[in-house]
Amino acid sequence: MQPRVLKVLEFNKVKDKLAGFSASSLGREKVLQLMPSIDYMEVVKSQEQTDEAATVLRLKGEVPLGGITDIRAHVKRAEIGGTLNTQELLDIAGTIYAARKLDRFVETLLEEELYIPILKNYMDQLVIYPELERNIKNCIDEYGEVLDGASEKLRGIRQQLRSTESRVREKLESMIRSSNAQKMLSDSIVTIRNERYVIPVKQEYRGAYGGIVHDQSSSGATLFIEPQQVVDLNNVLQEAKVKEKLEIDRILAELSAEVAEVARDLMENVSILAEIDFMFAKAKYAKHIRATKPKINDKRIVRLVQARHPLIPGDEVVPNTIELGKDYTSIVITGPNTGGKTVTLKTLGLLQIMAQSGLQVPAQDGSEVGVFSAVYADIGDEQSIEQSLSTFSSHMVNIVDILKKVDHNSLVLFDELGAGTDPQEGAALAISILDEVYQRGACVIATTHYPELKAYGYNREGVVNASVEFNVDTLSPTYRLLIGVPGRSNAFEISKRLGLENDVIQRAKEFVSEDSNKVENMIASLEASQKRAEAEWQEAEQIRKTSEKLHEELEQQMQALDEQRDKLMEKAAEKAEKLVEQAKQEAEQVIRELRKMRMEQHAHVKEHELIDAKKRLGDAVPTVKKSASTKKQEVANQTLEPGDEVKVLSLNQKGHLVEKTGEKEWQVQIGIMKMKVKDKDIHYISRPKPVETKPLATIKGKDYHVSLELDLRGERFENALMRVEKYLDDAVLAGYHRVSIIHGKGTGALRVGVQNYLKNHRSVKNHRYGEASEGGIGVTVVELK
Incomplete structure (x- = not known):
C-alpha cells in the first residue's frame, strides 16, 4: 500500500486512536508498525485474532494487562554481563508478574471451556519465572531501595551504620545543647556536608571545636565544622557506607546474572505479551466504534452494510450500504458538491484498509470485504505551487501513476474525475480513463459532476450509477447513497426556493434540450421509486x-x-x-x-x-409430604411466645423471640442483631423449659440473670478487662456455654487486649471473631468450659 494513499484515507489517524487502547509501550509499538496485508490467509488470521479478543472482552469486561514493560534493553545489558539498577530489576519482576497474572486469567477461561485457541497458543509459548520474580522482590522494595533482608551481611552493615550514626548525632546534639553553644553556633542544628555530620559554627569561634572545616556560608560568617570528637566516628560511618555500597552492588550483580540466565525466554515473553496487548487493543477499539467482524473473501467482493466512517462522530455520521465486485465492479457517483460523495469514497477505502489490517469495521453484521493487492486513491485538491501544477495537472499526475500499476486485484477510488478543465474534454477523458481501468478488471468507484457520465452506467455491463440524495425542501444533502439512481440537477428547484422569479426559471428551461428534460424526469421517477421501495x-x-x-x-x-x-x-x-x-x-x-x-x-x-x-x-404405605402452602398454614396457626427458639425463613438463620411488636410481627434476636420479622416468616423450633424460682437469699447461680453479650464499646482499657473478668465468672455460674463480647472495630487496641486476655483465662475453651451476621471483627464469640 502506498504511504500517500494511507495518508489520504486517514489510516494514520485511525492508528493514533487505536494506540490509545494499548496497555503498554509494547502494544503501542505494534500499533505504529501496523500495515494492511495483501495475503488472504494472513488477513483471515488477524481478523480471527481480533474476534477472539473481542469475545473475551464481551464475556469478562476486562483483561489483566497492567504491569507489562519494555524490558528488552535491560535484558540485553544483563546478557552481556552488565549490572542492572534496582528500577530495571523491578521492571523485569513486574513484567514476570504481569505474565503470571495473565496466565492465571487464561487458565480460568479454559476451565470455563471458552474456545480461545490463539490465546492458548500464546500462553503455551510463555515461560514464567516466579522464582526470579520472588528473588527480586525479596531484595528490592517497591520504591527501588535494597532491603536489609537482601543478605545477612547487608543487615549487619546497616545495623552498624544506624548505630554509628546514632552515636555521632548524640555527640553533636550534646554539643549544640551546651551552655555556650548558643553563643558560638549560628544555629542549633546538626547538618551534613560532604556526606559527613557537621555543625554550623560562627567564624570567630572556629578554634573552639577543632576538627575539619567542610564548607562555609555564602557570607563567610558561618563555617560547617566536623568537630574533632566525631571525626573518628564519621570515618567509621564512611567505611560502613562503602561496605554497604559494595554489598548492594554484589546483590544487584547476582540478580542481574539470574536475569542473564533466562534472557532468551524473557525476550520471547516480551514479544508474546506485545502480541496479546496488540490484539486486545484492536478489540477495545472495535468496541469503541461499535465495529463488527467482516467476512473475508478472495473474490474481490465488497459488501459493507450500513457502513460508517470511524473518524466522524457517531451522532453526525450517516451510515450507507456499499456493494461492489459481485453484480458490478464499477460505480459512478454523480451529484452536487458537499453531498457526501468524497466521504463515501473515503469510507470504502478506509474500511477496506482497516479490514486488511486485521481491524473490525464499523458496519453491521453480515458485511464482507475482499483482499486487494493494492488500493489506489486520487482524492482531494493536491495542486502544487512549487511544481507549478494546477488542480487538473495534479490529478493527472496521480492518475498516470495509478494507470501504470493498476491490475485486476486493485481497488481504485477517483474523486471528481476529469475536473479542472474544459467540461466536454474533461467528460471525454473521464470516460476513457474509466474504460481503461474497467478493461483491466479492477474495482473502481468514481465521483463526477459531468452529466455525460450519467449515461455511462447504462451503456456498459458491470457498471452502475449512483448518487447522493439531496433534500430540495431543506436545500441540504442527506448524505444517503442511492445505488442505481444517477444524480440529477436541482438547479431550477433550488433557484425557485431561493426566490428567483418564475419567468426567469421558465425561460431557462426552454434552453434545456428535450432529451435532458426526459433524463431528469426519469431520474426523479427513479428516486421516488427507490424511496418508496426502501420504505x-x-x-x-x-x-x-x-x-x-x-x-x-x-x-x-x-x-x-x-x-x-x-x-x-x-x-x-x-x-x-x-x-x-x-x-x-x-x-x-x-x-x-x-x-x-x-x-x-x-x-x-x-x-x-x-x-x-x-x-x-x-x-409401609408411601406417604406424600405436605406442600409448602400446608407448612405455611401450620406456621400461621402456631402459638408463639417470648423466648421461643425460631428460624427466620427468609434469612435461613436461627434466633430467639424477644417480644411481640405488632399484631403479626415479632422482634427476633439473631446473634447480636435484633430485627422485626413477620409471623409468616417465622418457623417455630422449640421452647425452653421453665426455670424453678428460688428464694431471694440464694447466691448467684444458674437462675441469676446474665446477658448473653457484654458491650465494652466506649470503655477504657483497664475498666474493660475488669468487666470481662467479672462477666466471664457470672456466665460460668449461669451455666452458659457460649457468650459474645462486643468491643467494636475502632483502632483495634481494645480488640487485641480482649483477645490476649481470653487466651489465658481458665474458663475459656475457645474464642473466635463473629461471623458477618454476628458483627464481624467487632465481636468476639467465646466458648466456655
Missing part, C-alpha cells in the same frame, strides 16, 4: 425481525417448560420408585414374620400380634 422494505424488515423475536422467545419458553416438566416427572418417578420399594420391603418383612409365627406357634397367632403386623403394613 416498504424497512417496514417489512421490522415486521420480520419482530416475528423472529417472538418466535424465538416462544421457543425458549416452550423449551424451558419442557425441561421443567421432564425434571419434575423424573424426580416424581424416582421418589415414587423409592417409596414403593421401601413399602415392598416392609411388607415382605411383615409376611416373613407372620409365616414364622405360624410355623412356630402352629397357626395359633394371638390377636395383638395380628394387630401389630397390620399396623406395620399400614406404615
